Structures are given as structure tokens and as C-alpha cells.
Amino acid sequence: MDIKVLGTGCAKCKSLEEITRKAVEEKGIDANVEKVEDLIQIMTYGVMTTPALVIDGKVAVKGRVPSVEEIKDLL
């Protein structure tokens, strides 16, 4: 599974990355979590509010930091 955390480096983006990693670990699935900080790349996903979570190329969450439970449900 390919997971990307989109964000330019603000506090919320960092916490989304942490929470995502935690969710992946707790679920014990094989996934690659990557942080995308480059603006041009972020914009190709069409999000206007960061942070955003992209799972297998699809924007799952944008503009907020969901709970670990919610990410587990999404995965």
C-alpha cells in the first residue's frame, strides 16, 4: 500500500504523519508512508488545504488531522 502525507511542514502536517505511521504500525500492514513537501507535487493532487492524506493515489483526508482510529478505518 502506498501512503503519502501532503504538507508544507506545519505542525498539523507533522502530527498527521505521526498519526498515520502509528495507524499503519498498529494495523500491522505493509505500507510505505512518504511525506511530500514539494508544493508542485502537492498541487498535482488537487488539494487546497493541507495536511492531506493520499492512499494509493486517492485523496482520503484533506485539511484536518483525523484520529488514529479513523485512519485505521480508511486503510
Added chain:
Amino acid sequence: MRLQKRLSISTQIALALPAIIVLFYYLQPLVDYMTYELFTLKADSHWGQVINFFFYDSIKIIILVFLISSLMGLVNTYFPVERLRNYLTTKKLYGLQYLFASLFGAVTPFCSCSSIPLFIGFVQGGIPLGVTFAYLITSPLVNEVAVAMFLGFFGWKTTLIYATSGIFLGVIGGFLLGKLKLDRYLADWVQQIQRNANPANVADFESENLSFTERLPAIIADGWGIVRKVLPYIILGIGIGALMHGFVPENFFSEYLSEDKWYAIPLAVIMAVPLYASASGIVPIIQVFVAKGVPLGTAIAFMMAVIGLSLPEATLLKKVMQWKLIGIFFATITLFIILLGYLFNWIL
């Protein structure tokens, strides 16, 4: 299991909200009792005033920041920025688009790290630069923390004046910057996006289908998150404000920052631009300045500059604009804030 959890959250909110309102209503007598009875400080002593002011204002502001952040979060989940973008790209609005963009900027919680993706998102949809600027000016200026602080320290009238002029500033500033045809000063890659802009690119907006009770916990959590983030600054600012309140004599500042000094407003505004991280700490201090004789217009202009113009934001904007455009953008807002300051001192 899930339903149970949701119910318990609703019940928690149903219990907590009236409790917060009751606390808010009886806060002054409560704090009075604490300072004068429990701490046995005298009401007319310096330390009595300091302690009373500190606890009363801290608790009041924390409650207000929490309530207003949650309220704005609520508005925001129902009117996400994608919806505004679609509206602006698909409808003919005859100039009202500046007002809508500015109003929207006022109700969205501002995060400077979101302003760039948002800027590009607007450009992608073919929204004119001026309208984007209208949003960009108002968004930091009228935000949940500033509104809560103004409500708590200056009352609803000043808050209304502040918010209205922030929105007005966005509309006028955006309109003017739009007329200047500044698109050639955008960063090259942004101009590239602009040439390929098409409302159809962005039309496929789908909102998250969540019910109210599903959204609420996240909104409350976000509201609380904002409180936690600004809390240290608020405590520090109120602490300094409380000390000044207790020890600085009345009319101390009026000698230096009074109305008849023409340079007071420009000086205050220019001094304010580099002060950013401390925005939530600045308002409680300024409140004391006003209480000790600084004219309200000068104070509002100063705070608008602190909150609305920041160097970190300028460096972020560098990713999408050339320095020249950032300079024009900041100079225009600075000028307008100074003019507003004179206007307030004249009418208030």
C-alpha cells in the same frame, strides 16, 4: 459500539456546554472570591489587581477561543474552500466575488501553511489574482483567535469594527491589486499554471459525507487544539498585561502615543510588522495600553498590522510570487491599515 461512542460524545457536549456558559457568566465573582477571600489579597493593592486580572482574563479568553474556534470549524466543514472556488469559477458575480472571497477568508481558520496550496488552487481554477488577494488579506486578519481576543478584551462593538474593517480591507485591497495587473510578477511556474487555468480542472469537488454527530468530535478536538497552541502566548501576554495593569499608572502612554502626534499610527503599524508569533500575546498587552490612554484607533491599527502582516508569511509567499509582488502586496495593506487607524481615531 460506534453508536455508543457517538452518543457519549454528544452527551459530554450537552453537559459541558451549559457548564462553560455558567462558568463564563459567574467568572468575575468567582475570581473575586478566589483572589480576595482565598488568597486574602486586598482589592486595591497592586498584587490583588494583578492576580485578579490574570485569572479572570486567562479563563475568559480560553473559553472564548475554544467556543469561537469550534464555531468557525463548524461553519468550515459545511462550506469548504473547494465549494467557494467552484462558486467563484462558475458564477458571474459582478464584483461581488471580492466580497465573497473576503468573507470566506474571515470564517476559515487561518493556517499560514495552507495559504500557498490555496493560492495555487485558486489560480488553477482561473480565479483572478485580485479576488485571490481579497481572500489572502482577510484570512489571517480576521481569524478565530483574534476575534475571541477582541471580544474578550474590547467588547463586541470593537470586535465588530475590527472584523468589518478587516473584510473591507480585503475587498478594497483585492480590488486595487487586481486592477494593477500584477500577474507578471507571479513566480514562473505559477504563471504556467495560470495559462492552463480552467474552471473544468477543478469542478470535480466531492464533499465528505459525514453526519453532524460524526463531524462534531473532530471540530471540538480542533477547537481545543487551537486553544492548546495559543495558550502559552495568551498566558504570557495576559501575565505581562496583568503586571502592567497593576503597576503602570493611568495615562502613562498617552504622552507618547496620543492622538495629536501625527506619526503615532504609522510608527505603531511599522513596528508591528515583525511581531508575528506573539499575535495572541500582543492583544492583552495592547488592551492595557488602551486602558492607560492610547487611542483605540492607533491600537487597532497596530494589532491589524501584527495579525495581518507577517514576515514568515512573506517568506512563504516567495514560493509563488516574486519579491516585487510581495512588496506591493505588503505596502498596499500597510498603507490601508494606517489610513484605517486615522479613520478610527477620527470617528471613535
